Amino acid sequence: MLEFDGLYKTYGTNRVLEGVSFTVAPGSMFGFCGSNGAGKTTTMRIAMGLLRAEAGEVRWQGRSLDQATRRRIGYMPEERGLYPKMKVGEQVAYFARLHGLDRAAATRAAGEWVERLGLGERRGDQVEKLSLGNQQRVQLAAALVSRPEVLILDEPFSGLDPIGVDSLAEALLGQVREGVPVVFSSHQLDLVERLCDSVGILARGRMVATGSVDDLRRREAGRLLRVVVPDAAPQWAGGLPGVRVVSEQAGDTLLELAAGTDDQTVLAAALRTGRVTHFAWQQPTLVELFREAVAAPALQEVAA
Numbered sequence: 001m002l003e004f005d006g007l008y009k010t011y012g013t014n015r016v017l018e019g020v021s022f023t024v025a026p027g028s029m030f031g032f033c034g035s036n037g038a039g040k041t042t043t044m045r046i047a048m049g050l051l052r053a054e055a056g057e058v059r060w061q062g063r064s065l066d067q068a069t070r071r072r073i074g075y076m077p078e079e080r081g082l083y084p085k086m087k088v089g090e091q092v093a094y095f096a097r098l099h100g101l102d103r104a105a106a107t108r109a110a111g112e113w114v115e116r117l118g119l120g121e122r123r124g125d126q127v128e129k130l131s132l133g134n135q136q137r138v139q140l141a142a143a144l145v146s147r148p149e150v151l152i153l154d155e156p157f158s159g160l161d162p163i164g165v166d167s168l169a170e171a172l173l174g175q176v177r178e179g180v181p182v183v184f185s186s187h188q189l190d191l192v193e194r195l196c197d198s199v200g201i202l203a204r205g206r207m208v209a210t211g212s213v214d215d216l217r218r219r220e221a222g223r224l225l226r227v228v229v230p231d232a233a234p235q236w237a238g239g240l241p242g243v244r245v246v247s248e249q250a251g252d253t254l255l256e257l258a259a260g261t262d263d264q265t266v267l268a269a270a271l272r273t274g275r276v277t278h279f280a281w282q283q284p285t286l287v288e289l290f291r292e293a294v295a296a297p298a299l300q301e302v303a304a
């Protein structure tokens with residue numbers, strides 16, 4: 001297990017992390033979400049020993065991370081750390097050597113990852129000549145080339161075109177299949193929803209929601225009801241007790257029901273206003289869950 005356990009971090013008077021805890025199982029992908037400035041980069045930097053937490057620790061296989069263990073972690077920093085004048089192949093091989101591979105193994109592994117990430121034709125080009133998205137791929141190759149035991153990636157998908165997203169996703173899923181725990185931060189919640197076994201949402205210095213997307217959905221299940229009554233009178237649901245109108249457009253209404261509100265009462269009211277063509281619970285998207293979790297003051301923990 002990769003365990004982030006009770007991390008606290010303050011910058012001056014700004015309390016950024018107030019007991020951040022989550023775990024990532026081997027062979028699983030964890031999507032680390034949170035608003036701008038929530039503290040995701042800070043958390044990852046603490047894991048990599050680039051920042052010191054005031055309290056808490058990060059463990060891999062039960063042991064607190066030290067510099068030797070960190071050499072076995074593939075890390076993609078937010079600020080990207082490439083040498084602009086180096087050639088792509090050399091750059092990736094350089095990172096492999098930093099992680100302890102000998103020259104021949106480093107060259108071989110670099111060639112393989114450059115190819116797998118679609119950079120084969122750019123192998124001999126200087127890094128600075130590459131587009132931002134391609135530099136991102138080089139950075140990822142640098143994180144993967146030493147066959148890391150753990151991957152910690154800070155916004156690896158930002159700036160990639162759809163082909164780049166697919167090749168990165170495929171590479172990460174390949175790592176997961178080999179048993180590597182992968183943590184990545186992202187604002188692209190559709191990707192997180194598609195790729196991750198579990199997600200964590202960071203807000204107000206804590207993880208306000210953790211679990212699989214399905215777990216999080218189940219928490220919210222039975223709350224959002226979509227009712228379509230094409231000829232409905234405007235605001236037909238407005239006065240119903242325990243019902244909040246989330247949106248209403250041309251007879252297509254999204255309602256949030258308070259706990260204990262009977263959906264059949266809502267159905268009866270809908271039938272009174274016209275012919276009901278759709279009446280179903282709505283599955284919240286990760287974006288909706290995110291909005292809810294970031295807005296809600298209460299701590300919402302779901303077992304992973």
Ligand SMILES: Nc1ncnc2c1ncn2[C@@H]1O[C@H](COP(=O)(O)OP(=O)(O)OP(=O)(O)O)[C@@H](O)[C@H]1O
Pocket residue numbers: 011014016034035036037038039040041042043
């Ligand atoms: N070196 C620093 N000195 C002072 N404050 C900092 C420093 N680094 C980060 N912060 C503050 O810590 C908070 C968390 O920043 P962090 O970069 O960890 O957030 P993030 O979740 O990664 O954000 P984003 O999604 O925008 O990348 C922010 O309020 C930021 O301004």
